[in-house]
Amino acid sequence: MHEYAREVIEAVKARDPLEPEFHQAVTEVFESVAPVLDAHSEYRQARILERLVEPERVIMFRVPWVDDNGDIQVNRGFRVQMNSAIGPYKGGLRFHPSVNLSTMKFLGFEQTFKNALTTLPMGGAKGGSDFNPKGKSDSEVMRFCQSFMTELYRHIGPDTDVPAGDIGVGGREIGYLFGQYKRLKNEFTGVLTGKGLGWGGSLVRPEATGYGVAYFITEMLATKGDSLAGKTIAISGYGNVGTYFVQKAVEFGAKVVSIGDEYGCAFDPDGISGEKLAYMADLWTVYRKSAKEYADKFDCEWRPETKPWRFIKCDIAVPTAMQNEIEAEDAAALVANGCQVVCEAANMPCTSEAIHVFEEAGVMYAPGKAANAGGVATSGLEMSQNSMRLSWSSDEVDGRLHQIMTGIHQACLEAAERFGSPGDYATGANIAGFLKVANAMMDQGVV
Ligand code: 2IT
Numbered sequence: 001m002h003e004y005a006r007e008v009i010e011a012v013k014a015r016d017p018l019e020p021e022f023h024q025a026v027t028e029v030f031e032s033v034a035p036v037l038d039a040h041s042e043y044r045q046a047r048i049l050e051r052l053v054e055p056e057r058v059i060m061f062r063v064p065w066v067d068d069n070g071d072i073q074v075n076r077g078f079r080v081q082m083n084s085a086i087g088p089y090k091g092g093l094r095f096h097p098s099v100n101l102s103t104m105k106f107l108g109f110e111q112t113f114k115n116a117l118t119t120l121p122m123g124g125a126k127g128g129s130d131f132n133p134k135g136k137s138d139s140e141v142m143r144f145c146q147s148f149m150t151e152l153y154r155h156i157g158p159d160t161d162v163p164a165g166d167i168g169v170g171g172r173e174i175g176y177l178f179g180q181y182k183r184l185k186n187e188f189t190g191v192l193t194g195k196g197l198g199w200g201g202s203l204v205r206p207e208a209t210g211y212g213v214a215y216f217i218t219e220m221l222a223t224k225g226d227s228l229a230g231k232t233i234a235i236s237g238y239g240n241v242g243t244y245f246v247q248k249a250v251e252f253g254a255k256v257v258s259i260g261d262e263y264g265c266a267f268d269p270d271g272i273s274g275e276k277l278a279y280m281a282d283l284w285t286v287y288r289k290s291a292k293e294y295a296d297k298f299d300c301e302w303r304p305e306t307k308p309w310r311f312i313k314c315d316i317a318v319p320t321a322m323q324n325e326i327e328a329e330d331a332a333a334l335v336a337n338g339c340q341v342v343c344e345a346a347n348m349p350c351t352s353e354a355i356h357v358f359e360e361a362g363v364m365y366a367p368g369k370a371a372n373a374g375g376v377a378t379s380g381l382e383m384s385q386n387s388m389r390l391s392w393s394s395d396e397v398d399g400r401l402h403q404i405m406t407g408i409h410q411a412c413l414e415a416a417e418r419f420g421s422p423g424d425y426a427t428g429a430n431i432a433g434f435l436k437v438a439n440a441m442m443d444q445g446v447v
Contacts, residue, residue: 002034008049019102021323025109025348026053028355028367032430035419046446048438055108056089057081060101061151063129065143077148079127079155079163082108085440087121088159090376090383092166094128095173103323104128107166110347111376113433114369117408120380125161127152133168134288145176153184156191158386164193164379167322170240170285171196171206190386193379202382204397205375210244211398212374212405213318213345214252219409220341220364220425229253234308234339236260237320238291241345241372243281245318246272258308259291260321265308266295309334316341319349326350331357344368355426370408370429377404 001009009030013023030049037043063075078099081089091111094103104126112124131144156163165174174194181191188200195201204211214228221227231254235242238259246256255271259280272280276298283289295302309317309330317339319325325346326334331354334342342358343366344350350358350365358365378401385391392400408429415435416428 001031002037004037004044005030005034005049008053011050012053016102019105021102021106021348022109024324024352025106028348028352028426029109029113029430029434032427033434036431036434042442043438046442048441051441052083052112052437053109055080055082055105056084057155058101058105059127059152059155063131063144063147063151065140065147067140068137075129075131075144075148077127077129077151078104079152079161080104080108080125081155081161082124082126083112083437083441084123085437085444086116087123089125089156089161090115090122090164090379091125091127092164092376093169093173093177094126094166095131095133095168096128097130097132098322099128099130106323107347110369112437113430114373115376115380116433116436117370117411117429118373118377118380118404119407120377120404122162122376122380122383125163126166127163128166128169131168133173138172141173142176145173146180149177149180150184153181156181158189158191158383162191162193162379162383164376165240167239170194172285190383193382195382200382200386202378202385202397203392203394204401205378205382206240207244207247208378208397208401209241209345209372209375210246211248212377212401213241213245213343213371214248215374215402215405216366216371216409217316217318217341217343218252219406220343220366223413223423224364227252231255231315232257232313233316233318234258234312234314235318235320235345236265236308236325236349237346238280238283238294239320241375242320243277245320245345246277246280250277254316257314258312259294260308261291263290263292264302264304265306266291266300266302267308267312268294268298268300270300313337314339316343318343318345320345321349322346323348324351326354328353328357330354335361335363339363342366343371345372347372364425366412366425367429369433370412370425373408374401374405377401 107126115122412428415432421427
């Protein structure tokens with residue numbers, strides 16, 4: 001670890017000791033950029049690391065709402081506006097009971113470098129609430145979203161901060177949030193992405209994160225003269241990212257054999273496709289049910305309270321759920337079962353210890369900030385279309401997404417090579433993202 005990076009990490013831990021996820025994200029990036037700091041003392045003089053770890057603005061607010069029984073509920077809302085050096089703040093909103101300031105800061109920090117890698121002009125932010133949409137009626141979700149936006153609207157805007165979805169925030173929630181923003185501001189603008197296709201959304205935005213991951217893995221395998229055809233893949237979620245990843249992976253000839261959620265994991269050795277894939281797509285968005293329903297409906301194995309990583313033999317593991325879902329023991333089990341590629345579709349799903357296990361075993365590992373950047377990249381394309389007041393065809397958007405993903409893959413490999421870690425995607429992604437953001441900050445002075 002570089003001495004300057006170590007000093008700043010220690011200062012972050014001392015100042016905010018109760019933010020382990022944020023410490024983890026900062027440590028991973030700052031460990032990677034050691035060779036850059038060695039070669040460029042100007043970043044230290046400009047206190048770039050101290051500025052990167054301090055969000056430009058943190059907004060925390062009360063979100064009161066009335067449930068279907070007439071009882072008053074109170075949740076906590078957040079928006080962490082991390083860094084605007086290369087564009088307006090941009091990043092998703094997460095509605096999940098695990099949301100707190102640490103998770104919001106880690107996600108905003110990751111988003112800053114991810115957005116830089118897309119090459120589009122977007123700064124980094126994240127927001128959300130500890131509200132749990134599971135088990136809530138549509139009207140409860142609507143009232144919650146309206147209350148959330150009643151505070152958030154004064155802090156965002158199409159040239160200021162453009163939120164989108166993340167875990168627990170999909171098309172339904174974006175609709176309610178957009179409706180309330182429009183009503184409060186009396187303005188129809190591209191203030192959110194992931195909008196409905198009939199009112200400013202972009203074709204391919206729903207598919208983009210999953211497709212992007214499949215494009216990224218394809219590039220990784222191509223460096224070894226290999227492809228997705230015939231590969232067995234384990235995934236852990238069944239939401240938007242997982243669903244469209246499965247669709248593209250199947251198109252590329254692979255077989256995806258698991259889905260899961262916080263209750264357990266469904267193992268389908270025949271692979272998810274056709275009718276089963278269509279059901280998976282509707283499982284949450286239409287039926288609002290657990291992954292167990294899939295196992296029941298298609299008569300396959302359901303393992304309660306188990307993660308797929310522990311028992312499934314796969315060539316490729318694609319965590320699509322939550323931070324730190326792959327721990328060291330899970331990583332060891334994957335390696336023992338012959339897994340050769342781990343590609344993060346979620347944000348920071350591997351612990352630092354798990355990544356270490358993969359490195360030791362020579363498993364190819366791609367970090368989320370590179371591999372899952374297709375979602376936010378296509379959000380950037382939605383912003384462009386909104387600004388121009390026109391819509392591109394699916395082929396146009398998908399073509400740009402594909403080009404962006406191959407570009408990110410290339411940028412990771414080039415940065416890794418240039419700074420002495422050839423083939424190391426994590427180091428390459430962190431360095432490439434860091435250089436773009438840090439250089440913009442240098443140009444813009446002490447702000
Ligand atoms: O983690 C992510 O990149 C997202 N949730 C998407 C953010 C966005 O603004 O589309």
